[in-house]
Each structure stands twice: as C-alpha cells, then as structure tokens.
Amino acid sequence: xxxxxxxxxxxxxxxxxxxxxxxxxxxxxxxxxxxxxxxxxxxxxxxxxxxxxxxxxxxxxxxxxxxxxxxxxxxxxxxxxxxxxxxxxxxxxxxxxxxxxxxxxxxxxxxxxxxxxxxxxxxxxxxxxxxxxxxxxxxxxxxxxxxxxxxxxxxxxxxxxxxxxxxxxxxxxxxxxxxxxxxxxxxxxxxxxxxxxxxxxxxxxxxxxxxxxxxxxxxxxxxxxxxxxxxxxxxxxxxxxxxxxxxxxxxxxxxxxxxxxxxxxxxxxxxxxxxxxxxxxxxxxxxxxxxxxxxxxxxxxxxxxxxxxxxxx
Numbered sequence: 001x002x003x004x005x006x007x008x009x010x011x012x013x014x015x016x017x018x019x020x021x022x023x024x025x026x027x028x029x030x031x032x033x034x035x036x037x038x039x040x041x042x043x044x045x046x047x048x049x050x051x052x053x054x055x056x057x058x059x060x061x062x063x064x065x066x067x068x069x070x071x072x073x074x075x076x077x078x079x080x081x082x083x084x085x086x087x088x089x090x091x092x093x094x095x096x097x098x099x100x101x102x103x104x105x106x107x108x109x110x111x112x113x114x115x116x117x118x119x120x121x122x123x124x125x126x127x128x129x130x131x132x133x134x135x136x137x138x139x140x141x142x143x144x145x146x147x148x149x150x151x152x153x154x155x156x157x158x159x160x161x162x163x164x165x166x167x168x169x170x171x172x173x174x175x176x177x178x179x180x181x182x183x184x185x186x187x188x189x190x191x192x193x194x195x196x197x198x199x200x201x202x203x204x205x206x207x208x209x210x211x212x213x214x215x216x217x218x219x220x221x222x223x224x225x226x227x228x229x230x231x232x233x234x235x236x237x238x239x240x241x242x243x244x245x246x247x248x249x250x251x252x253x254x255x256x257x258x259x260x261x262x263x264x265x266x267x268x269x270x271x272x273x274x275x276x277x278x279x280x281x282x283x284x285x286x287x288x289x290x291x292x293x294x295x296x297x298x299x300x301x302x303x304x305x306x307x308x309x310x311x312x313x
Contacts, residue, residue, distance in 0.1 A: 001282075001285075002279075007205060008281065011203055011232055011234055014141060014201055018149075018201075020266065021149050023250055024262075025150065026152045027250065029157065030053070032050060033048065033049050034047070035048075055112070056121065060155075063158055067163065068158045073167060073174075083095065095197070099132060099199075100131075103127075107146055108125075110124075110146040110153065127139065128143070131197075137202065140202055141201055147199075148240045152240070156248055160248065163248075164247075164248040168242075168245055168292070168299060175291070176290045179290040198233070201233060202231050204232075205231065237292065238276075241296075242295050242296075245299045246302075260313070264306050264310065264313075267302050267309065268302035268303055272302060275299075279291060
C-alpha cells in the first residue's frame with residue numbers, strides 16, 4: 001500500500017468531495033432554456049437547449065467543441081515547458097506569481113457560482129494570497145477543493161463528449177511518458193516544492209507545527225517529507241481532468257432533469273474514486289505512478305455504467 005489506510009481514505013474522500021463540489025459549481029454556470037417551435041406537422045413543441053452563464057471578469061476560449069481537447073492539451077504542454085524554463089533559470093518568484101494568479105482566477109469563478117462576482121473576487125484574492133504567503137494544511141486543501149470547480153466551469157462549456165474522452169486519453173499517455181520515460185515530473189515536483197507551492201492535495205501523516213505546509217524533500221511521487229513528517233499528495237491534474245470529463249457527461253444528461261443528470265454523473269466520480277483507491281492500495285511506497293491512466297479507466301467504466309443505468313431510468 002502506498003500510504004497508510006487512514007491517509008489513503010482521506011485522500012480518496014477529498015478527491016470525491018472535490019468532484020462533487022466541482023460538478024455543483026459547473027452546474028451553476030449551465031442554464032436549461034425552453035423554446036417553443038413548430039414541428040414538421042405544424043404543432044407547437046417545447047424544445048430544451050443549454051446556454052452558459054458568463055464568467056466573472058474573464059471570457060471562455062472560443063474554440064470548436066470537437067477539437068477543444070487539442071487547445072487544452074497544447075496549453076498543458078506549453079505550461080509545462082514554461083515551468084521547465086523557470087526551473088532552468090531558478091525563477092521561483094515568477095512561479096509564485098503565476099500560481100497566485102491562477103488560483104485567484106479559479107477561486108473567483110468557483111465562488112462566483114454562488115455569490116456576487118465582486119465579493120467572489122475579493123474572497124478569492126484573500127484565499128489565494130493566504131495559499132501563497134501563509135500556506136497551511138487547511139487553507140491549501142480547502143482551496144484545492146474549489147479551484148478545479150472553477151477550472152471546469154471555464155472549460156466544460158467549450159467541450160463535447162468526444163473532446164473530453166480524447167483529452168483523458170492524451171493526458172494519460174502524457175502522464176505515463178512524463179513519469180516513466182522522461183521523468184521530468186521529478187524536476188517539476190522539486191521546483192514547486194522549493195516555493196512551497198503546488199497544485200494538488202497534501203495530507204500530512206502528522207500535524208505540522210502551527211499547521212504549516214511541509215516542504216517537499218522526497219523524489220518519489222506522492223511522498224513528501226520534511227524531517228520526520230511525511231505528506232501524501234495527489235496532483236492537481238489528477239483531480240481536474242476527471243472533473244472535466246464528468247462535467248461534460250453531466251451537461252449531456254441534464255436536459256431532461258437537472259437533478260437526475262447530476263446524480264447519474266456522480267457514478268463517474270465514484271468510479272474514478274474507486275480507481276484512485278485501487279491505485280493507492282496496490283501501489284508501493286516511494287514508487288512513481290502515473291495516476292491518470294487509472295483515473296481515466298475509472299471514468300470510462302463509470303460512463304459505461306451511466307449509459308446502462310440510463311436505459312432503465
């Protein structure tokens with residue numbers, strides 16, 4: 001087992017909570033509109049369609065839904081390249097500012113689903129600042145739960161099911177290459193640890209002094225250490241990409257009933273959580289594992305179950 005049973009269950013539980021919260025946030029940015037049209041027989045019929053609420057202060061990329069996965073995958077690769085350049089020149093402060101800006105934007109979008117945009121921006125700014133300047137275990141993980149919901153609210157409306165599936169396939173291949181072949185994920189982990197900032201969940205084995213985040217010392221993926229305190233981590237992409245897929249699944253199911261569509265989509269999140277649990281149980285301590293292939297398999301299996309359930313409900 002990669003971690004203790006307690007830590008494993010906490011990681012999986014927070015992962016699942018992040019998925020549920022993310023779907024709730026995404027759902028708030030989707031409207032179901034009813035229109036009356038004349039059919040071929042001349043009768044009036046009511047047709048339902050989806051529309052999307054504008055984001056606070058930013059706009060969504062304008063791309064074709066079927067090819068949006070190429071846009072997102074390109075952004076991932078470019079972002080990785082830029083971080084590697086920052087590593088080469090040791091520009092930690094630029095990374096810190098970039099990280100703060102990304103967290104602020106995502107938190108503003110996430111909170112803007114439930115509260116006025118101006119208040120969301122202020123609260124997002126405060127928590128992003130605390131995450132960067134005064135990081136604690138609670139602040140770090142609490143913001144992570146909401147950040148990916150904001151990310152999904154941005155990208156889910158520009159994707160269709162084909163694009164979401166292709167993104168999972170491509171990101172899984174990339175994850176395997178980055179962990180097992182090029183191993184540049186090790187460089188990324190060491191760099192972000194030097195700034196004490198990283199995207200993903202962090203669960204310490206013991207309570208750090210004054211609740212402060214524990215600096216990364218170990219090279220093994222998923223194991224952080226400072227002194228005698230070990231911290232289990234789960235990368236941000238491992239949370240965000242399954243949420244993008246389930247968010248797209250949800251928008252294909254909610255036309256008939258929002259509640260039913262939301263509940264069916266939770267099946268995908270549950271299966272992704274089971275896949276993560278299986279990986280953590282079967283994994284060995286201080287070994288590298290690309291999580292996305294396992295999470296993607298869980299998402300696809302969950303969607304197959306959703307289709308089966310939809311035949312009867």
